[in-house]
Amino acid sequence: MRLHDVCSAATATAAMTVVLVAGAPAAQARQCTPPPLPGKVVEVKLTDRASGPMGLTVTPAKVPGGTVSFRASNTGTLVHELVVLSLADGQAVGKQPVGSDARVSETGMLxxxxxxxxxxxxxxxxxxxxxWVTLQLNPGRYELLCNFPGHYASGMHAPFEVTK
Incomplete structure (x- = not known):
């Protein structure tokens, strides 16, 4: 069972705080160095702060199609993840429907x-x-997000574009 599946929608924030305070193994900082990643490497910072908003910072936010490796660094105080979803024409970033479990659907996740x-x-x-994760991406618009309960609705999403 994944850590975020334990939290209910109604108590997501409180439950995550309790898990962090309780010192769950996944909440312990661990320094690591990724192997050499293929293709264009995109840096994603996953951030949360008690004094500011949650968010994702993506550098660069646009790359050519082909092999793309995402290196996700958690600079926050809670456990996070990076999910890559493609966006339909006209679909805006940050507008995915949030379910009763305080998460968005991962149908079509890349x-x-x-x-x-x-x-x-x-x-x-x-x-x-x-x-980190390495994907083959075609030109198009994508949404990068953290899908732990309550994180998407709190602003943990960002646009990403793949060009021709």
Missing amino acids: GEASRDCGGGEGDGIAPGSMG
């Missing part, structure tokens, strides 16, 4: 970085740590 100090899917990236 990939995610949620393994602490590793590539691909896992239980989340601990504060101070990183995860």
Whole structure:
């Protein structure tokens, strides 16, 4: 069971705080160095602060199509993940419907970085740590997001574009 599946929609923020305070293994900072990543490398900072908004910073925010590697660094205080979704024509970033579980649908997900100090899917990236994923992306518009309960609605999403 993934850490974020434990939290209910109504108590997502409180439950995540309790998990962090309780010192769950996934919440322990762990320094790691990713292997050389293929293609264009995109840096994504996953941020949350008690004094400011949650968010994702993406550098660069636009790359040519082909092999793209995302290196997701958790600079916040909570466990996070990076999910890559494609956007339909006319669909705006930050407008995905949020379900009763305080998450957006991951139908059509292209990939995610949620393994602490590793590539691909896992239980989340601990504060101070990183995860990564490499994808083949065609030209188009994408949304990068953290899909832990309540994080998307709190602003953890960003646009990403792949050009020809």
